[in-house]
Amino acid sequence: MNSTMINMACIIDDDNIYVSLIKKIIKAKNLCSELLIFNNGQQSMTYFEENTDNHKIPEIIFLDLNMPVMDGWEFLEKFSEIKDELKKEIKLYVVSSSINPSDVNRAKSSPSVQDYLVKPVHIKDLETIFLQKAV
Known part of the structure; x- marks a missing residue:
């Protein structure tokens, strides 16, 4: 296996169809x-608070904004408080169906956010994100 390959990624999203599609693409493209x-x-x-071990932390997070219980905005706020404890560089991408400029600007203004992707995410975009680390 390529040593620069991403070992672990994380999807935080309540849309089962989207999650299933992204899982298939990630698996098919290895x-x-x-x-x-x-x-x-x-x-x-809860997972991040309980697993601060480096090997249990993903290198990439895809975060939806609109979810029940704790939405993406609340997650970003909490994540910025604990990310230094995780001792790993994590690239976080907000993935949303919202094209509202205020959402895009708000997400991009967070120091934790690498970029804002609009659903549906294209295979080429995923490949670019995952392969950036290999460069």
Whole structure:
């Protein structure tokens, strides 16, 4: 296996159809070896708080904004408070069906956010994100 390959990625999204599609693409293109899936921000935050070990932390997070329990905005707020404890560089991408400029600007203004992707995410975009680390 390529040593620069992404080992673990994480999807935080309550849209099962979208999650299923992204999982299939990641698997078919062999973009990472392990994938964490959470249906809301609270589930993922609990995971991050309980797993600060470097090898249990994903290198990439795809975060939806509109979810029940804890939405993407609340997750971003909490994540910025704990990300230094995780001792790993994590690239976080907001993935949303919202094209509202205020959402895009708000997400991009967060120091934790790498970029804002509009659903549906294209295969080429995913490949570019995953392969950036290999460069």
